[in-house]
Amino acid sequence: MPAVSERVPPDAANFVSRRRWLICGLLFFATTVNYMDRQVLALLKPTLQLQFGWTEVGYSNIVLAFQFAYGAGLLFIGKLIDKLGTRKGFSLAVLAWSAAAMAHAAAGSVFQFAVARVGLGLGEAGSFPASIKAVAEWFPKRERALATGVFNSGSNLGAIVPSLVVPWITLRYGWRMAFIATGAIGLVWLLAWLALYRRPDDDNAVSAAELAYIKSDLDDVQNRQTTFPLRKLLTLRQAWAIAAGKFFTDPIWWVYLFWMPDFLNRNLGLNLAGTRLPLFVIYSGACVGSIGGGWLSGSLLKRGWTVNGSRKTALLFCALAVTPIMIAAHTKTAWLAVLVIAIAAGAHQGWSANIYTLASDMFPKNAVGSVVGFGTMAGSISGMLVAKAVGYILQGTGSYVPVFLMAGLAYLVAFGFIQVLAPRLQPAEI
Numbered sequence: 001m002p003a004v005s006e007r008v009p010p011d012a013a014n015f016v017s018r019r020r021w022l023i024c025g026l027l028f029f030a031t032t033v034n035y036m037d038r039q040v041l042a043l044l045k046p047t048l049q050l051q052f053g054w055t056e057v058g059y060s061n062i063v064l065a066f067q068f069a070y071g072a073g074l075l076f077i078g079k080l081i082d083k084l085g086t087r088k089g090f091s092l093a094v095l096a097w098s099a100a101a102m103a104h105a106a107a108g109s110v111f112q113f114a115v116a117r118v119g120l121g122l123g124e125a126g127s128f129p130a131s132i133k134a135v136a137e138w139f140p141k142r143e144r145a146l147a148t149g150v151f152n153s154g155s156n157l158g159a160i161v162p163s164l165v166v167p168w169i170t171l172r173y174g175w176r177m178a179f180i181a182t183g184a185i186g187l188v189w190l191l192a193w194l195a196l197y198r199r200p201d202d203d204n205a206v207s208a209a210e211l212a213y214i215k216s217d218l219d220d221v222q223n224r225q226t227t228f229p230l231r232k233l234l235t236l237r238q239a240w241a242i243a244a245g246k247f248f249t250d251p252i253w254w255v256y257l258f259w260m261p262d263f264l265n266r267n268l269g270l271n272l273a274g275t276r277l278p279l280f281v282i283y284s285g286a287c288v289g290s291i292g293g294g295w296l297s298g299s300l301l302k303r304g305w306t307v308n309g310s311r312k313t314a315l316l317f318c319a320l321a322v323t324p325i326m327i328a329a330h331t332k333t334a335w336l337a338v339l340v341i342a343i344a345a346g347a348h349q350g351w352s353a354n355i356y357t358l359a360s361d362m363f364p365k366n367a368v369g370s371v372v373g374f375g376t377m378a379g380s381i382s383g384m385l386v387a388k389a390v391g392y393i394l395q396g397t398g399s400y401v402p403v404f405l406m407a408g409l410a411y412l413v414a415f416g417f418i419q420v421l422a423p424r425l426q427p428a429e430i
Helices: 019-052 057-076 077-084 086-106 110-124 128-140 139-153 155-174 175-196 207-215 232-233 238-268 274-302 306-326 334-362 365-397 401-421
Strands: none
Touching: 019 057, 019 086, 019 110, 019 128, 019 139, 019 155, 019 175, 019 207, 019 232, 019 238, 057 077, 057 110, 057 155, 057 238, 057 365, 077 086, 077 128, 077 365, 086 110, 086 175, 110 401, 128 139, 128 207, 128 334, 128 365, 139 155, 139 274, 139 306, 139 334, 155 175, 155 274, 232 365, 238 274, 238 334, 238 365, 238 401, 274 334, 306 334, 306 401, 334 365, 334 401, 365 401
């Protein structure tokens, strides 16, 4: 693969407009809204557990319902987005998950909350396939990991904001209003998306120079217009490499989202109000890691490294940075636990930015939604298993030690599978 400097002058970006970063901003806020709607239930777990008498297994069943629906949605949503296009497909997804988020306010039992989570999971299944597809449409290869890291950092803001506002809304207006208020934000975002999003070729605000820059390092695989059945993915090692990277690591992020407030309460004695600053620190660390992980591989690419070398180096660095989390469950020093969890959360997000980018590295743009859907489905299946296991571990032992031990090792295992399945990140033969 020719170095970037052989195709485009290093200062070419200085002469183009920046429309692509506006699109990245839209994706950032979509991801923020997405995670806000997921996180509200976790923050309200102690409150709802007290009011409705949930057991740990009962709560894990609600989490399981979301992850089952999320995984089931990914069976078809990536393909649907590839068929409808990013603009229409993402619009339908946001409309569906916003309605489901607000529907939580009408729930009053484990079953009813599970039904609302099923609707939320089906809608949110479209978020990352659509976002990665948009990045593939709007960014050259050397900027994709950074763009993915930027928009993916919205997941951290989406976790931070509820930790600050949900306690206030709940104490002032009740927990039902917390679901309604956060869910309604998605409808506001939808109006902005419909007004602003077009493909680069159809957007009059994109200059000819920026359009040329976006397409400057696309190879024949990236430009190829092809269709293929989903069963074809099962024969491609590249697709399984992405799926393996998600299968082993996605459940760890679910643990952070759905059990971190409980960990802070159970192990460190922090109440709903007391968790706000620690959660802010944890998800701020995740935000830094998301952008930093994407920047790292992009920076190596710009220095002449191969795609394989730059992505794999960033992935390995992130995998190693997660390992200190294994001490978090052993310490009673609150800020030591928070610090190592913040580093691990940041490393996860850096890992995630690069895993998602592998799809656009190895597959044509109009197949990216399907590939990301397939990989994320693998992560969701694993997430269901881990969610159930965590529920039984906590109910049986009351200890987070096994949970964090698993978290510390998962990324190194995933990296090994990626290296075996896609040793050179070669384009898929479609």
